[in-house]
Amino acid sequence: MTYDLPVGTPTQLWLGGKLSDSSTGATFPVLDPASGELLTHVADATPEDGAHALELAVAAQAAWAATPARVRSEILRTAFDLVRTRADDFARTITLEMGKTLSEAYGEVNYGAEFLRWFAEESVRISGRTATAPSGSGRILVTKEPVGPVLAITPWNFPLAMATRKIGPALAAGCPIIVKPAAETPLTMLLLGQVFADAGLPDGVLSILPASQASALTGPLIADERLRKITFTGSTGIGKLLVRQSADRLLRTSMELGGNxxxxxxxxxxxxxxxxxxxxxxxxxxxxxxxxxxxxxxxxxxxxxxxxxxxxxxxxxxxxxxxxxxxxxxxxxxxxxxxxxxxxxxxxxxxxxxxxxxxxxxxxxxxxxxxxxxxxxxxxxxxxxxxxxxxxxxxxxxxxxxxxxxxxxxxxxxxxxxxxxxxxxxxxxxxxxxxxxxxxxxxxxxxxPAAPFGGVKESGFGREGAFEGIEEYLDTKYIAL
CATH class of the missing domain: 3.40.309.10 (Aldehyde Dehydrogenase; Chain A, domain 2)
Known part of the structure; x- marks a missing residue:
């Protein structure tokens, strides 16, 4: 039996909130692992597409960071509602490109959507502190600011939830984000791009770049001084490589890696x-x-x-x-x-x-x-x-x-x-x-979503979800008054 994707499933790149072909027009196939049959072809992002996405993110950074927290919260909440409304399309797409049963796919849709609701609520709770200096010489003011443009690399096993777990806190904190989904499961992420476009997310704040050659796309982005953070879920081996690549520029990194x-x-x-x-x-x-x-x-x-x-x-x-x-x-x-x-x-x-x-x-x-x-x-x-x-x-x-x-x-x-x-x-x-x-x-x-997810030793560092999750996308500033 042949199973079809939902009608209208996007297959182009999301570049700054708009669908776009690859700069070369190249595509790559997405297969149904249960049959080996072709589901569709999707646009294959190039380094030039990555550079364009980063330019859009940099251009959007100041305005998005200055957007009132309540407005960012409402966009995330609207995205949460839209994911749940479109649960049938998301679940069917997850099953077709990843293979899990439809009941488990619906479970992932609910789980993934909850990160958008959770961080919609956390967006308005970003706070600092103030105190009198013990010496009596003045006051200590501590504020939180978005780290800046983020690169997120997501895996194939939970193509929706592993993305919302990163996109939610990044947007809540005021950071634009570029997402490179797994080549095996790009379609779920492209559907999510449509959700955020419909939720009113400003152009440039989110780009989604499927790519058949991940390192060719991510390497130049990691080397670009305008990128400020990388977050990755995947194997420990790839995580170590990304940490090494990020070290030259001392990027903020979050690594959710392998387990045993x-x-x-x-x-x-x-x-x-x-x-x-x-x-x-x-x-x-x-x-x-x-x-x-x-x-x-x-x-x-x-x-x-x-x-x-x-x-x-x-x-x-x-x-x-x-x-x-x-x-x-x-x-x-x-x-x-x-x-x-x-x-x-x-x-x-x-x-x-x-x-x-x-x-x-x-x-x-x-x-x-x-x-x-x-x-x-x-x-x-x-x-x-x-x-x-x-x-x-x-x-x-x-x-x-x-x-x-x-x-x-x-x-x-x-x-x-x-x-x-x-x-x-x-x-x-x-x-x-x-x-x-x-x-x-x-x-x-x-x-x-309300608990801190992450490991120790070679399972990585940083936490996703919970109160701790948004801290991964915030810098701490001390102001002496």
């Missing part, structure tokens, strides 16, 4: 609740999430029960096109991503792991990979160290609380962690001991 989330199940846990949480933490978005549970560390006394129940739940998942109402699990984003996931499974099996369910690449079109459960996993298996980013649950056992914590922390990443226990003292001890930026206690989904 542990999921701990203690022997006093409610096992049925833990399985529910495991399904949410592992199978949400088909495992293609930086917060996805990567490693399941289970107390030896309850390991068999947990593994049996999780395997039964995962074995019941139905794979298919995300627009099919009977589908529980869509495809991975590309054949390359599927091969990466399968390589990790093969490596674990070769080192002695047992495949409880799944583990085989299916025949036929589409980048599908079955939901998979492995146990009896060797400590030197790659999937215990590397981010899986697919529907594979890897189960190991532990004997002591200290051993569980040590296993959970045995990674260079530090984004999220989950654990289940009914002991309040243990909950506080373990939460404090886990070296991550976010902890889920007896819950498998932790993302919330």
């Amino acid at each position: 989330a542990p999921f701990l199940v203690f022997d006093d846990a409610d096992i049925d609740a833990a399985v529910d949480g495991a399904m949410a933490a592992k199978m949400r978005n088909g495992g293609e999430a930086c917060t996805a549970a990567n490693r399941f560390h289970v107390a030896r006394g309850v390991a068999d029960e947990f593994a049996d129940k999780l395997t039964a739940r995962i074995a019941a998942l139905r794979t298919g096109h995300g627009l099919d109402e009977n589908t529980d699990l869509g495809p991975l984003i590309t054949d390359k991503q599927r091969a990466s996931v399968h390589d990790l499974v093969v490596d674990a099996v070769e080192r002695g792991a047992r495949v409880r369910v799944g583990g085989q690449v299916p025949s036929g079109p589409g980048s599908f990979y079955p939901a998979t459960v492995l146990d009896l996993i060797s400590e030197d298996s790659r999937l215990l160290r590397e981010e899986i980013f697919g529907p594979v649950a890897a189960i190991t056992v532990f004997d002591t609380e200290d051993g569980a914590i040590a296993a959970a922390n045995a990674t260079e990443y530090g984004l999220a962690a989950y654990f289940y226990t009914r002991d309040l003292d243990r909950a506080m001890r373990v939460a404090a001991a886990l070296k991550v930026g976010m902890v889920g206690v007896n819950r498998g989904i932790i993302s919330d």
Whole structure:
């Protein structure tokens, strides 16, 4: 069956609030990962287009920063309303270009829209402070000012929410922003450009530049002295490269990078609740999430029960096109991503792991990979160290609380962690001991626009969402009176 995009889906660049062809007229294809079929072609931004977008942003900076906070807030609130009104178009587009099920796509639309509402409210709450100098020589006045033009680079796994999480605070703070969406999923962002145009965002404040060659577009922008901040969500390797590129000009940077989330199940846990949480933490978005549970560390006394129940739940998942109402699990984003996931499974099996369910690449079109459960996993298996980013649950056992914590922390990443226990003292001890930026206690989904999202160690720095999110786009100025 062939599935069509919503009528009128934009396929050109958004340059300063207007649709435009690439400066060379070039385009690149966008494919449906469930079938491999062509969805459409979109304009392929060039370095010249990037320079034009930055010129527009610089020209708009002063006026946008001076725009009353209430006006910026109302534009964001209108954009929130428009995204929700057009939820059907957004959800269908997300499913077609990214692959997730339609129900999960609707969930992303709601989640992504909430960042626009949250930062509409935060826009009018930017504040400073004043105090008398301890020496009595005068007063200390502290103000907040927008950092200036921003470059945002967003990933393919949440093509709407990862963009609104950056656009919302940038606009709320008074910063113009240029967005380079992932080449696999540019259409959702182009729809969002239409939303902001309809919401009355002034020309030049937002540009959206899909590009098949990301570095050719972003490199010159990062080197341009007029750009003042870069925000990125994606792999740790690319994040390190961007930080190095930004260092010569000491750009403000926010990096939300890879994860290797542990999921701990203690022997006093409610096992049925833990399985529910495991399904949410592992199978949400088909495992293609930086917060996805990567490693399941289970107390030896309850390991068999947990593994049996999780395997039964995962074995019941139905794979298919995300627009099919009977589908529980869509495809991975590309054949390359599927091969990466399968390589990790093969490596674990070769080192002695047992495949409880799944583990085989299916025949036929589409980048599908079955939901998979492995146990009896060797400590030197790659999937215990590397981010899986697919529907594979890897189960190991532990004997002591200290051993569980040590296993959970045995990674260079530090984004999220989950654990289940009914002991309040243990909950506080373990939460404090886990070296991550976010902890889920007896819950498998932790993302919330009102909570600070981000990690430590090689999972990056900076926070998105919450009160902290807007601070990433503000400079602090001290005035001595």
